[in-house]
Amino acid sequence: MSILDLLPVGQDSAQWPIWSTTARVVVRDPAALPAACRIMDAVLSAVDAACSRFRPDSELRKLELTPGRPTEISPLLAALIDAALTAAEWTGGDVDPTIGIAMSSLGYDRDLALIDVDGAALPVTVGRAPGWHQIRLHGEELTIPAGVRLDLGAVGKAFAADLCATLIHTSCGTDVLVSLGGDIATAGSGPDWHVLVSDGPDEPSCTVRLAAGMAMATSSTISRQWRRGGRLLHHVLDPRTCQPVDPVWRTVSVAAPSCVDANTESTAALVRGLSAPARLDRPARFVAADGSVRTVGGWPAEDLGS
């Protein structure tokens, strides 16, 4: 049982499984909880229908039927792809959505719960991802070249968290925290939120206060793992090799004004490896392969008693 499953669920909170992780919502005004849950249901369903890699009926998958052709897409998918391309530009390509085919080739081609966690060896193909520059998005007209498949998994989850938090705060008038696994978005202006930062019961952990309106994301090389031919694989790929990044860091957690920004920075940090701490100027926490913890950018020092 994960730590998340042990967090209290009371009159102000609810949580349920989704996307091989857990969705959680906490509101300051318990009366707003039913409406908050309805909004989250609607947003998460819409995001899944727009960009799931695993649903043949998703809007993104259907685009594969018209490769190389400009296609009018929904505002939601346009916003998701826009966020992914912005992340790619912002990180100089360290985070790149054009790793879809590589991810499937490594065995992550269906919901994590359905993956054979210890399968036969796969041919290893090392090479660059096609590259985000090849994706053309003008307003809501999208062109994806033939042979390119997008993976919007990470940015999609973070985007959904941001959107849920903004929507709930806007329509219900309550301060709110939305968590989708490691990705946390908040909206409102009230007291700080208390967040446990940890990737599991045996991992280094700390509890920090996250200012209202801020977001936090944790990316990890030790979650979403599987084996092929005895080789341990995970879901964070280096776009320059299309292979899982070296686990220099077990986890990286970043605080930022939006969950998309936090997720972009935490994912890029895993790709950048040892050079990552010097390149981050946001509050961030790195857990190294040996379990040691390093913090930068104003992240509070570790409480050794925690």
Add this chain to the structure above:
Amino acid sequence: MNQQTPGGRERGLRRAGLITAMLAVAGVVGSGMVAVVAHADTVAKSTSTAGSTSTTTTPSVSAGSGAAPQAQSAGS
């Protein structure tokens, strides 16, 4: 510390449009949608501004106070 990613303004406007669509999907709004969009865009912009400003006054993340956690940030 809290520099915004490029295209933030455009993304804010796109988000406002999205908020309208999503509120409609959730059955939260019907008529009066324009007012909601205007409000949402204001909220989005003020949230962004507050996020930028907060780093000079209060930290975005600070040491825990011993209170029980309300959420967990874990890799997923």
